[in-house]
Amino acid sequence: MSSRPLVVFGILGTSLDAGKGPARWERWRPTVALCQHEDLLVSRLVLLAEPKKFGELATQVEEDVRHASPDTIVERIAVTWKDAWDFEEVYAGLHDIARAYPWKPEREEYLVHLTTGTHVAQICLFLLTEARYFPGRVIQTSPPRKETRGGPGTYSIVDLDLSRYDRIASRFSRERHESQSFLKAGIDTKNASFNRLIERVEEVAKASRAPMLLMGPTGAGKSQLAARIYELKKARRQIQGEFVPVNCATLRGDAAMATLFGHKKGAYTGAVADRPGLLRKADGGLLFLDEIGELGLDEQAMLLRAIEQKAFYPVGADQEVKSDFLLIAGTNRDLGTRAARGDFREDLYARINLWTFRLPALRERPEDIEPNLDYELELASRLLGVNVTMNRAAREAFLEFAVSPRALWSGNFRDLNASVTRMATLAHGGRITKEIVAEEIERLELSWTSGRIHLPNGSSVGGGDILAEVLGSEAGAKLDRFDRAQLEEVLCVCRASRTLSEAGRTLFAESRKERTTVNDADRLRKYLARFGLDWQTASGRAS
Structure with a gap:
């Protein structure tokens, strides 16, 4: 003493x-x-x-x-x-x-x-x-x-005073590191901003039951992160129910209401039996509403009530039902701007905007392409049942291209996953050669140039998807074909450029030679304004 x-x-x-x-x-x-x-x-x-x-x-x-x-x-x-x-x-x-x-x-x-x-x-x-x-x-x-x-x-x-107990402190530090590694799928990421984001996500996931909003471009990993947040909470016994993912972009009209909130038999034509709905399925669990910005205003109003009161009315019902779920929302839109325009409810946006995290695009994390390449090679190995590797020359060639301005990575990690899957499938004995890499680079550049993005399941989506992402599917469909083609090209360049000025120099490289004074950034800014766009939205950096 x-x-x-x-x-x-x-x-x-x-x-x-x-x-x-x-x-x-x-x-x-x-x-x-x-x-x-x-x-x-x-x-x-x-x-x-x-x-x-x-x-x-x-x-x-x-x-x-x-x-x-x-x-x-x-x-x-x-x-x-x-x-x-x-x-x-x-x-x-x-x-x-x-x-x-x-x-x-x-x-x-x-x-x-x-x-x-x-x-x-x-x-x-x-x-x-x-x-x-x-x-x-x-x-x-x-x-x-x-x-x-x-x-x-x-x-x-x-x-x-726990700071005096080294073993306890090291244990907590180790558990925290393991949780963060789990959220990153075990990938040893190097990007400092992304690592700080995951650190904060881990802290919030452990301590809060409030809604979370994951923002970022298509393919940035919002769905995967939401699923891992669920698994982390479940492992800590903070949650017992199911993980219920919903792509709101696929919901339209009465089907949207019924899918989310359920319906009573006879509520509308085709409602031949009672349907509980996905919000009830998520009771006690976690509901992930991806592309929440695509929900109609009526669905948004009902969702807000369900979040705040843990209760809602199924379509055609006169008695409310209860569902206590945690919510993670995902979007590639600027919901703040949409709320200001009246396209998204301000009260719902305020409710889900307590914890907002923007996932960066793949091109914003060049130092993380290599560890993600290794992760995708492991996935391909499990998928094909062989040990998939790259020889040194092939690896260097792929990484050199992957971090260069030539690599647009329009589909982000979906592009990378599809690329590695194709190379692994063509590799005899699981050995990816420089020739296979060269063929894949040509395929990627062609797909980005033609405005088509190939997905891991073998399907593809047209470049018009970038217009739907930025403008919304309805507004994008109303453009003339000439404007669609031109705007798609402009947006692809914006996505591949680091700054507004860099994108302007690329787009106006020829015409600027004939001008005595040039302001490429201002020209591009005015062009985007014609469609109600700004640099942040066009480049996919809206937050």
């Missing part, structure tokens, strides 16, 4: 500390026993007691402490809570005592006795000590063994 005077805080034990007559000395009484240890010299005992109900017992304990340890000074502090089992009342009372007490930590050492008092009082003392309102350590006492008569029993002291 320290050479400083020892001060112990404790609550009067209305049962354990009780006792009258000479026989009381044959009982183990925790507060009195504290002062009977030869190796624990208590200079001052601060006894917290209710004076009206237990004043007599407190006086008896005070006298017995003086008898057991004449050098110990007993200081009494009155507690006046009406219900010693009321957490709020007890915590507030102890908090007030701690705030008002004249602590002198530079001159005194403090212990907080957690053996007496109600369980609620002990918990409150523990929390206040951990939070350093009581600037000391906790002491727990135990009675002597049955075979030993009398005596003070035993005690143990615990310092709640």
Whole structure:
């Protein structure tokens, strides 16, 4: 123990500390026993007691402490809570005592006795000590063994400052690193911004049940991250229900309402039976609404009510149903701008915008292409049942192209996955050669130039999808073919460029030669404005 005077805080034990007559000395009484240890010299005992109900017992304990340890000074502090089992009342009372007490930590050492008092009082003392309102350590006492008569029993002291426990600190650090690695699918990413984002996502996923909004371009990994957040929460027993993913871009009209909220039989033509809906399926679990910006305003209104009240009406029903789910929303749109235009409900946007994370495009993370390449090679190996590798020349050639301005990665990680899958399929014995890489690079450049993005399942989507992503499918369909072709090319260049000026120089490289003064960025800005677009939206960097 320290050479400083020892001060112990404790609550009067209305049962354990009780006792009258000479026989009381044959009982183990925790507060009195504290002062009977030869190796624990208590200079001052601060006894917290209710004076009206237990004043007599407190006086008896005070006298017995003086008898057991004449050098110990007993200081009494009155507690006046009406219900010693009321957490709020007890915590507030102890908090007030701690705030008002004249602590002198530079001159005194403090212990907080957690053996007496109600369980609620002990918990409150523990929390206040951990939070350093009581600037000391906790002491727990135990009675002597049955075979030993009398005596003070035993005690143990615990310092709640976790920073002093290297093994505990390293364990928490290791668990946190493992959680972050899990969210990244075990990929050793190097991009500092992305790693900070995942660190924050992990913190929020552990501590909050509020909705989360994942933003970013198509193929940036929003769906995969949402699924891993669910698995992380489930592993920590924060959630028990299912993971229910929904692509809102596929929902239209009555089918959208019925799919999300369910319907009663006969609610509309074709409703031949009751349908529970996906929100009820997600009860107790996690609902992932990808492309939430595609929901109609009516669906948005019902969703807001379901989020806030955990209840909603299925289509055609007159009784509401309950569903308590966690929500993650995904979008490649600027919902703030859409809300300002009236295309998205401002109240819903405010509700889901508490925790917003923007996933960067693949081209914004060039240092992460190599570890993701290794990850995709492992996936391909499991898919094909052979060990897929690249020789050194092939690897260098692919990586050189992958981080160059030539690589648009319009489909982001979907493009990378499809690329590796194709090369692995064509590799004899699982060995990808430089010739296979050259063929794949040509295929990628052709697909990006023609405005077609090949997906892992072998299907493809036209370049018009980039217009649907930026303008919305309805607005994109209304453009003339000439404007569609021109705008698609402009958007592809914007996606491949780091800045507005760089995109302008690329687009106007020839015509600028004939001008005496040029402002390529301003020309591009004005062109985009014709379609209601700005640089952030056109380049996929809207946040």
